[in-house]
Amino acid sequence: MRALNRRAFLKCTAAALAAPTLIRSSALGADDQPAPSNRIVMAAIGLGGMGKGNMSSFMHMKEVQMVAVCDVDKEARDEAKEEVDKYYAQQVKDGSYKGCATYNDFRELLARDDIDAVAISTPDHWHAIISIEAAKSGKDIYCEKPLSLTIREARAMVNAVRRYGRVFQTG
Structure with a gap:
């Protein structure tokens, strides 16, 4: 030495x-x-009344960066994008904000590798399938109640979350 x-x-x-x-x-x-490496990159799926409320709540957490929204209703999707873009454009004063992506199909959103977690606020009959697919895609999950319509769906959700080592929260 x-x-x-x-x-x-x-x-x-x-x-x-x-x-x-x-x-x-x-x-x-x-x-x-x-720091950017400590932020949770998140997307909202389902943008009705509860979905917009959840999106807004998550978006206002300093640890979260909302990057995408998804809904089959174009008007709801566009309104949510506008809200997200307006909020982050005000937060980022240097013009580096790139904008919120929109999706009609949740599967396209789940295919993104840069998203860490999703908030699912769709109609109840979609909760199980979207949650299972989100877990398979490596996303952590926040899902509105009721989680599922049957015990079988609920067990499938639990099994997927355990199998893929994801975090699941309901609210």
Whole structure:
């Protein structure tokens, strides 16, 4: 092991002191914001009354970044996108916000690798199939109640969540 001479010590110290001024504070989670690597990238599926309420609640959590919305109703989808875009455009003052994606088919949304979790607020008969597919796709899940219409569906949901090691929350 080489001895550390004065010149090498000063060089390393200067680099260490300069690093915080060279790295953007947002990358480190400054201003009471989590670092991007600590954010939960999320999407909302189902944008009726409960769905929009859930989307808005998650979106206002500093740990969450809502990146996509999905509904078969184009009007609901477009209204939700507008709300998400407006909120994040106000939060990100440097113009780096890229916008919220919209989907008509939940399977296309679940195919995205960058989404960590989904909020499912669809009509009740869709909860089981979307939850199971979300677990298979590697997404953590928040699902509105009732979780399912039958015990068999509920067991299938539990089995999928366990099999794929996902987090499941109901509300």
